[in-house]
Amino acid sequence: MSGEMDLKLEALSKYIVTSPSWIRSLALILLLSGCVEIMSILGSQGSFTKPNLFPIAAYLIPAVAALAFTPWLARRFGGKLDFGWSGLTAALGLIISLFVSLSPILLFRFSFALFFAISLALVFAFRMLLLAAVVDFHLRKVVVPAFLHSGIAILGAAPFLDLWFVQVSILLHISFAVGVYAFIIVVERPMKANFKVGPLELVNAFLLHLSEGSRKLDDFFRSIGESVVVPQVSLVLQREGKEEIFVTIPNVHPGPLGEIGGSNLPKILHNQIGGAALVFHGAASHDFNPVDETEVKKVGDAVLASRPNSCTSSSCTKSGRYRHGSVDVMAQAFGDTVIAVATRSPQVTEDLDFAMGFSIMKSGEKQFRHVGFIDAHNCMDTLADGVYSGTSLGMEYLAAAEDAFSGTAQQEQVPFMAGYAHRTLPWSRTDGFGDLGVQVLVITVGGQKTAYVLFDGNNMHTGARDEIRKRLVSLVDECEIMTTDTHVVNTISGRNQVGLKVPVEAFYPHVEDAVREAIADSAPACSAGATAWCKNVVVFGSQRISQIASTVNAMIGFLVPVAIIIIVGAFITTAMAYFLLVY
Structure with a gap:
């Protein structure tokens, strides 16, 4: 019944996310980086008067730089990003990097460089998707701002890790960039087929409406009305x-x-x-x-x-x-x-x-x-x-x-x-x-x-x-x-x-x-x-709300399977490319 679809669509508004203050994000970045630094010093039996530079160069500086400079970089490519969203993406990127790179150490102590490279590629992919939704749905305008966090992390970690880490990081970034592009094409297909517009474009329009009172969403509704x-x-x-x-x-x-x-x-x-x-x-x-x-x-x-x-x-x-x-x-x-x-x-x-x-x-x-x-x-x-x-x-x-x-x-x-x-x-x-x-x-x-x-x-x-x-x-x-x-x-x-x-x-x-x-x-x-x-x-039109709700529900239903397939494909592609280039 269409009423059920109306209900589901209105309930989707609870998924709308507003960005926290950039100060809170910065505080979280400093706290997490500080904890990693303390654990690093204790683990190496070092002194607090001589800090370990790796956590600072690989975790703290990239996250702070991403918070500070992503809005500027987004403007250079014709987009707009406030410091609230920039801080949120930087803090979440740091969390992804810490979790993926440090958790496996408990089982695979000899493979930190590999997992750190994987974590940075995931940060890059995450930032591409989020910035595509928040800044501009055209990926060519968000690739460079998205690369800022992981790019600085690669440069900061390179002196501490070998050339192999840099090579694998670059290959993973290329594979994940292609994977994100493929993911967006697959996910947007149902919405574009039915309404001639993609979900990322709608998210862009909605956020512009909240921040600037933009009427782009009204144009979309008129096109299907x-x-x-x-x-x-x-x-x-x-x-x-x-x-x-x-x-x-x-x-x-x-x-x-x-x-x-x-x-x-x-x-x-x-x-x-x-x-x-x-x-x-x-x-x-x-x-x-x-x-x-x-x-x-x-x-x-x-x-x-x-x-x-x-x-x-x-x-x-x-x-x-x-x-x-x-x-x-x-x-x-x-x-x-x-x-x-x-x-x-x-x-x-x-x-x-x-x-x-x-x-x-x-x-x-x-x-x-x-x-x-x-x-x-x-x-x-x-x-x-x-x-x-x-x-x-x-x-x-x-x-x-x-x-x-x-x-x-x-x-x-x-x-x-x-x-x-x-x-x-x-x-x-x-x-x-x-x-x-x-x-x-x-x-x-x-x-x-x-x-x-x-x-x-x-x-x-x-x-x-x-x-x-x-x-x-x-x-x-x-x-x-x-x-x-x-x-x-x-x-x-x-x-x-x-x-x-x-x-x-x-x-x-x-x-x-x-x-x-x-x-x-x-x-x-x-x-x-x-x-x-x-x-x-x-x-809006008879059954339009039902159609939108059905399309959104269908998209949500296959997000996880498609994401898993693309991530696995990115890893396989990276491995194949590495062996072809090295051997």
Whole structure:
């Protein structure tokens, strides 16, 4: 099922690695080199006043030089590498060199030169792969920077070891360079065959996005995307002497993560619409991620073009709750427009597929002209699968929504008041809160106050929604807590929901203040609904996420076997070349 693939792909974000401070890497290099030096002195029964120069020349100096000069060398070849990544590659290179060269001494004391040469070739191969991913996927631009560490180590060790060591080291480096090239060709083949781009190129683009805000990834998604047409229902609330409130429900998905694609869709639409705009989460999965901000603005243009010129309905129903199975729907009608919010809290739920949401919207059109369906997106513990048409859970959603539409259509509509409040929060994206903070819409009708509380975040930690509702009952008669599903909070991990890092006790006072402010802001209102048909919106495309996830999983599956074959081949090639040259 494609939902399972969506889940696997989002879970891959946990493999994204950020570089540590170069100071930590340097400290690790000094510590490891110092330990080797001490063991060398103790092993040779020497004096600490007369250090052994080999560990310094073969381990310490090459690692420090690699840390210091690789960024400069990368720039000389048209790339860019910060000292954090340079320090990480140098420290890992030193660890590889120490482990491979020193561990076998316990069994093969007479073969240190051979294992040291092998370790340097492995360091070279490792640096080629890492720099190809971090700096530039064109190997010709990273070969020289990659050779810096092992090259200096060969020069430093040469006076202590014989000519044989230098010869074998050079042959091993040549064999491993060819091996890395072959490894990359084999590994990249599935991705290039399906998407015309290699994984290293994608990693380059992603790291450029993180460091410089590059849009190269958006170009890739556009190249594989497809054009869709999606409905978007909006509700305009005009108030006497107050700012107009604009409610809109996109049926495209704010993903995939960070600032990539349409991940910041809620804020972009909020700013484009202007004023008191609430951008709720409709029914869409990662297949419906806009490929870039341009496509998000297309959606905004369509919504603004369909904006009603005047509001003619001055009445609405009370909000009501309808339940079928595990699905709970809160619905409220404003003239010929209905707003329905679905949740399964405290049960975990992920995105509803567009086809699922579209079916719900069409079923509501039996009673209403405009059907706004909101996925509350308010209960998450671990990453879960989505909701799809034809599944038992999908049928629960459809049945609960149909009950809500038919029940709401029978309710009396009377004059109402609307109030709005917007609070930014003193936490960042890394804490699970997007740029918009929290927004509150309060509808007062027939003595009933209903609060629509919207967090700019990606889902809520299990129990947070229910705890907030429990606390708000002293202020309002009914409420629902929702998130926009913004993915700007997911730059590294797929799990960063509201309430995970910052407990409800910490941010609830801001919610309560916003609800009180919205109640105080209430004024008599009239409404008008609209359904915009957003055309030619380029999204990732049906099954594209599944295809990417399947391709990545296939690549990961044969990485180790291919690496082993190539390493063995490199050793055999080196041995054959050595004997041909020497004998």
